[in-house]
Amino acid sequence: LKARLTVDRDFVISDLDRRVFGTFVEHMGRCVYGGIYEPGHPTADEDGFRGDVLELTRELGTTITRYPGGNFLSGYNWEDGVGPSDQRPVRRDLAWFSTETNQFGTNEFMKWSKKAGIEPMFGVNLGTKGPDEARQFLEYCNHTGGSALSDLRKSHGFEKPHDIKFWCLGNEMDGPWQICHKTAEEYGRVALETAKVMRWVDPTIQLAACGSSHRNMPTYGSWEYQVLDHCYDEVDFISLHTYFNNNADSASEYFGVIELLDAFIKEVAAICDAVGAKRRSHKKIMLSLDEWNVWYKTHKIEHMRKPGWPEAPPLIEEVYNAEDALIVGGALIAMLNNADRVKTACLAQLVNVIGPIMTETGGAAWRQTIFHPFALASKYGHGRVLRGVVDSPSYSAKAFPEIPYLYSTVIDNPADGTTTIFALNRSLSDSMEVDVDLRGLGKERSLVAATEIHHSNLKAVNTKDAPNTVAPKTNSDVVVDGEKLRIKLKPASFNVITTK
Ligand code: AHR
Numbered sequence: 001l002k003a004r005l006t007v008d009r010d011f012v013i014s015d016l017d018r019r020v021f022g023t024f025v026e027h028m029g030r031c032v033y034g035g036i037y038e039p040g041h042p043t044a045d046e047d048g049f050r051g052d053v054l055e056l057t058r059e060l061g062t063t064i065t066r067y068p069g070g071n072f073l074s075g076y077n078w079e080d081g082v083g084p085s086d087q088r089p090v091r092r093d094l095a096w097f098s099t100e101t102n103q104f105g106t107n108e109f110m111k112w113s114k115k116a117g118i119e120p121m122f123g124v125n126l127g128t129k130g131p132d133e134a135r136q137f138l139e140y141c142n143h144t145g146g147s148a149l150s151d152l153r154k155s156h157g158f159e160k161p162h163d164i165k166f167w168c169l170g171n172e173m174d175g176p177w178q179i180c181h182k183t184a185e186e187y188g189r190v191a192l193e194t195a196k197v198m199r200w201v202d203p204t205i206q207l208a209a210c211g212s213s214h215r216n217m218p219t220y221g222s223w224e225y226q227v228l229d230h231c232y233d234e235v236d237f238i239s240l241h242t243y244f245n246n247n248a249d250s251a252s253e254y255f256g257v258i259e260l261l262d263a264f265i266k267e268v269a270a271i272c273d274a275v276g277a278k279r280r281s282h283k284k285i286m287l288s289l290d291e292w293n294v295w296y297k298t299h300k301i302e303h304m305r306k307p308g309w310p311e312a313p314p315l316i317e318e319v320y321n322a323e324d325a326l327i328v329g330g331a332l333i334a335m336l337n338n339a340d341r342v343k344t345a346c347l348a349q350l351v352n353v354i355g356p357i358m359t360e361t362g363g364a365a366w367r368q369t370i371f372h373p374f375a376l377a378s379k380y381g382h383g384r385v386l387r388g389v390v391d392s393p394s395y396s397a398k399a400f401p402e403i404p405y406l407y408s409t410v411i412d413n414p415a416d417g418t419t420t421i422f423a424l425n426r427s428l429s430d431s432m433e434v435d436v437d438l439r440g441l442g443k444e445r446s447l448v449a450a451t452e453i454h455h456s457n458l459k460a461v462n463t464k465d466a467p468n469t470v471a472p473k474t475n476s477d478v479v480v481d482g483e484k485l486r487i488k489l490k491p492a493s494f495n496v497i498t499t500k
Pocket of ligand 1: 072172
């Protein structure tokens, strides 16, 4: 196969918001307990945080992490998770039918995020709770002092405010599975009033309203419109959630989900703009893709709920294979190509629960296949996204009528002079020669690094005993000639090529 990719240094989609390299930590299964937090683990530090997981989190390069849920959020009392740990209540969590000990809560997460080097993204419970709890929680977290709740935080050992800037107004409120699911009308009103009082407590925060839980929801489209019709002026973001599947067990169909993600993003942006147009507003609502990943092998109720209200049972511990890594790489390209609207995104979740990092309680931690495209994207995803013109043969699938074999994006980083091409070859059988023209980006270029993720067996996985089966390798088929590059991509491969 042959394809061409052309960019021009002056044709810019947008600066890239590094918060698109976010992840998600929910009180679910072994994400918190046995994942990021495991006192007594051989690598645990003085706070009980697993050192091996912290190290892998830093290597993953995640920039922001959403907490504490997820469906868990809609039944959560923030007060249960603060203060002396021996006085914290043990509760039944109705989202995952588990027992929650509350030994880990807001202050532990804030300590962990400092050690991990990430920014926190918090959610307020708009299921069983409402605006009153939300404003109180925000005051506890962000107010300097001299009020009951900020002084309570200080009495818990946190003199300085946490200064949490990004807040989600509930979680998946359109989903009937949600604890206290709401109609768009009910949610739009409560999101508006919650946003209003939260801004009065702290005008520096950014707020995200819940969009649809996925693109196939029966209320998709009308949900976004009605919700924003209420709260457009008070929120900055609307969320999108999406989980990809290969239920058809066909890799070429599976690649179509990347096109569907691109469509999803553009559709939600269009709906936001329709509400803005009706209001004659100059404001643009940005998109927070704050849950996305591959999730289908463990998407059955028996993987989500275990009998007997166990503490931190293994739930949805999806094992990722080589083709899943290509999908994650492709989804990251889709986000970058929509960098003018997608400003935050969270790979769901971080560890064990549909996570790029897997652990054994008491034992090892390792990188799943999907770890690698994410880490590469975060490592090289700095600067401005350029508008690429792609000329590639394509194929058609049930999932999407026209799927170009080449899927790519180009990031230019004026800060260090590098330009990086991310390219996915979606042909399962053919390698691809790509001619790249980096117009106006400087004739004295040379290769910095060329990395590929490829495995001849698309079902290959990483395990505790074979953790590097699917791992990045050097692509030595790259020729740089000034602003022109010729790159050979293996069939079914995700590639990252940096020049300077
Ligand atoms: O990430 C797992 C679950 O998926 C989250 O709790 C929920 O928001 C979504 O349905």
